[in-house]
Amino acid sequence: MRLGEILKEARSRLSYTLKELSAASGIDTSLLNRYEKGERHPSEKHLQLLIEHLQLDEDTARASWIGERIYALFSDDSHLFDKAMRVAEERVKYDRQKKITHEKSLSSELSDLLEECSRLQGIWASRKPLNQTQLRKMEEYFNLSYTYDSNRIEGNTLTLQETYLVVNDGITVGGKSVREHLEVINHTEAIHYLGEIIQNKTVFSERVLKEIHYLILKGIDRENAGVYRGIGVRISGSAHLPPEPYMLNPLMEQVFVYYKENKTVLHPVILAAEMHEQIVRIHPFIDGNGRTCRLVMNLILMQYGYPIANIKGELENRLRYYNALETAPEDQKNAFYHLIAETVIQALKEHIELCG
Template identity: 60%
Template sequence: MKEYFNVAYTFESNRIEGNTLTLQETHLVINEGITIGGKSMREHLEAINHAEAVAYLEELVGKKGDIYNRTLLELHYLILKGIDRENAGRYRSVPVRIAGSKHVPPQPYLVDKMMEDYFTHYQAQRKILHPVILAAEMHERLVSIHPFVDGNGRTSRLIMNLVLVGNGYTIANLKGDQASRLSYYRALEAVQVHNDPAPFYHLVADAVLDSLEQHLEMV
């Protein structure tokens, strides 16, 4: 079950970001070490790296690990390992824009302070907010700060799942098909531009419920 759901999570999370490996190809790359003809080296590395990051997430949960600056940077490093050596595991020092979004991420000189506030918010809310709401918030806040040059989405979804799995939930898998991806971006933009978190809370809660139901069906 773990292999099935983790491969599906890697497939969908990478699919959101434009990776074209199919679910079966993702399985073959991760678990069989097979090279897929016609697919780029980057796409292969994205699958392998994400699988390693999920394994690290589970290791953190097993050790009762929490969300700290080091944890976040290590997850991001795993995502970009071998793809972007210069920026893997490092906050950005340049301005960035999110293609197709009205949200403009903060200037790079603001990132360090905003990330300090990010971790402070987590520590203040971790025993107050419902875990699903907290997971959604940690995801949205991180992707809105956009602290990295690349890999923000995948890292934000890993942090979301670190909160969920650490609180006894199964991995929530946000889908990467065109309709689901559009709903995901719209829900994020509702928070970022209109300060309305409800659509994103519902999106994450629905993914959590769907994951739990799928696990129960397989049991």
């Protein structure tokens, strides 16, 4: 079926008029009409809205959407179609073989953890769409815990209850520094920014990384917020010596090349862990690297339908986290992969349990 027929059939099944669907989705009525008639292709953002509001099978809808875009691309150059399809097929084969090779290199224990991540993610996905009130309450609960723990890892002394009061009531806690209050406010804003990125389907890039970091240091260090450092640094308690400033741009360019080459190859949990570990090892910013890298990790997880994975801030877990990062280059990163996979599994279990 053409995408337009799929949309019209689903709208009819739900007894929606075009006007009602427009009000629910925010898409103009005339555009919806043209989508159904096949006179225009939906943008990716509009497609996702239609999938959600018409309760479409995502794979079927996206396959039809991609197929029609391919047809439109080659309708005037049909002699190139077979050649282009062979190029695409070879690339898919290459990526699949690369993925198989990578998965074979993982330990059986880690493979089991990743399988459990995928299984639980499937269960979590099947519970959607959630009631809006329920979704909002869950987001508030988990986002608050994440802000509290991520700041706690970096030495922020605000308690969970104090963090709640700062975020929700705007209360200033006596005996706590202005910086600690700003760290809570900034981190909360950064989480909301991740939500905007997911909603808009923005591709993770250097610009996004710097914007996340800007939010983390906003009002704390205006000069260095969202800017790569211009001086050498040492990491307290670590033997690792981050690269000199002149090396940052080429190293970060390699990180984003790695991301582009592997985002369809690696398991999402491994990809998220890799991006966290690679960026934090380079330590591109003067301050706020840990918070920024954990946000990047969660952005990637969220892009693949996972909930926020919160690395707990209590001493024992914090030491395991630091040790896993410290030894990552020497042990092929397995300890860090294990930690992140276990954190993701715990997050999925908590989300599934709360949504019933």
